[in-house]
Amino acid sequence: MTPIKSSNCLVAQGNALGPAIVRAAEVIREGGLVAVPTETVYGLAARADRDEAVAGIYRAKGRPDFNPLIVHVADIAGAERLAHLDATARKLIEAFWPGPLTLVVPRREDAGLSAAVSAGLPTVALRCPAHPVMRALIEAAGVPLAAPSANRSGGVSPTTADHVFSSLGHRVDLILDGGTCARGLESTIVGVRPGGRWTLLRPGPIDRETLAALLGHENEEMARGGIEAPGQLASHYAPGKPVRLGADAPEADEFMIGFGPVKGDVSLSESGDPAEAAARLYACLHAGAAAPQSRIAIAAIPGEGIGEAINDRLRRAAVP
Numbered sequence: 555m556t557p558i559k560s561s562n563c564l565v566a567q568g569n570a571l572g573p574a575i576v577r578a579a580e581v582i583r584e585g586g587l588v589a590v591p592t593e594t595v596y597g598l599a600a601r602a603d604r605d606e607a608v609a610g611i612y613r614a615k616g617r618p619d620f621n622p623l624i625v626h627v628a629d630i631a632g633a634e635r636l637a638h639l640d641a642t643a644r645k646l647i648e649a650f651w652p653g654p655l656t657l658v659v660p661r662r663e664d665a666g667l668s669a670a671v672s673a674g675l676p677t678v679a680l681r682c683p684a685h686p687v688m689r690a691l692i693e694a695a696g697v698p699l700a701a702p703s704a705n706r707s708g709g710v711s712p713t714t715a716d717h718v719f720s721s722l723g724h725r726v727d728l729i730l731d732g733g734t735c736a737r738g739l740e741s742t743i744v745g746v747r748p749g750g751r752w753t754l755l756r757p758g759p760i761d762r763e764t765l766a767a768l769l770g771h772e773n774e775e776m777a778r779g780g781i782e783a784p785g786q787l788a789s790h791y792a793p794g795k796p797v798r799l800g801a802d803a804p805e806a807d808e809f810m811i812g813f814g815p816v817k818g819d820v821s822l823s824e825s826g827d828p829a830e831a832a833a834r835l836y837a838c839l840h841a842g843a844a845a846p847q848s849r850i851a852i853a854a855i856p857g858e859g860i861g862e863a864i865n866d867r868l869r870r871a872a873v874p
């Protein structure tokens with residue numbers, strides 16, 4: 555397939571992805587913005603070592619400047635150049651990288667990152683993604699990439715290239731269309747604390763029990779006040795309509811998102827599979843946002859395992 559030119563944004567897909575990654579790396583090095591798939595959601599990538607490039611992310615998304623960004627690296631060596639990694643961080647990296655885990659760790663003074671990446675905090679959020687397109691872009695660009703979700707701030711996260719274009723359109727220089735994201739939920743974020751302690755800052759595909767099995771329940775700390783990482787704003791992932799949670803059936807003028815035996819206009823998972831529900835969550839919210847009904851109702855989702863992450867997103871989506 556050939557690249558598609560739409561407005562000021564080039565969308566590359568299929569057989570065009572190889573040459574497009576080369577072009578995307580050029581866009582990144584020149585300070586531009588590239589939307590790129592990861593195993594979680596599509597990210598809006600820019601070089602993390604240049605102030606004007608990072609400012610472009612905040613401007614395109616309409617993102618508040620107190621909300622830090624995640625920096626994507628190719629491997630642990632890339633992380634070591636940017637942050638101080640203790641034994642706990644290294645244990646997490648060995649177990650879950652590459653993959654959907656972000657670590658909030660002390661930032662090195664000589665990291666060379668734009669200060670805006672950390673939103674004034676002494677820490678930096680680091681992730682090593684598993685998606686081959688994102689990994690190829692990091693390698694080709696040769697610089698660490700700041701990459702929050704590729705959508706307007708506070709809205710429903712994108713899991714397809716169409717979602718990206720609908721939300722950001724001409725604000726992006728290039729969209730790399732790698733199909734639908736497999737996980738469908740943003741990465742788990744863990745704050746690494748002194749003395750082997752840890753905090754779950756944002757639930758995600760790697761659930762709390764899995765983390766505790768590795769790090770110990772007794773070492774878990776409650777989250778501190780304030781914003782330490784992405785995804786902690788009270789209102790987030792919002793479809794632009796009132797959302798009612800725990801619904802058994804739709805009321806008048808409600809678009810129903812079902813789960814398991816609860817039927818709907820669409821279903822997160824007709825079989826009641828939480829992993830499938832996570833992968834389909836944002837697609838269903840996008841469908842609800844585009845539907846003619848003025849409100850959205852969503853069936854109850856069990857809170858165990860990845861259900862904690864799903865319910866975290868739904869609670870924030872339901873905040874006015």
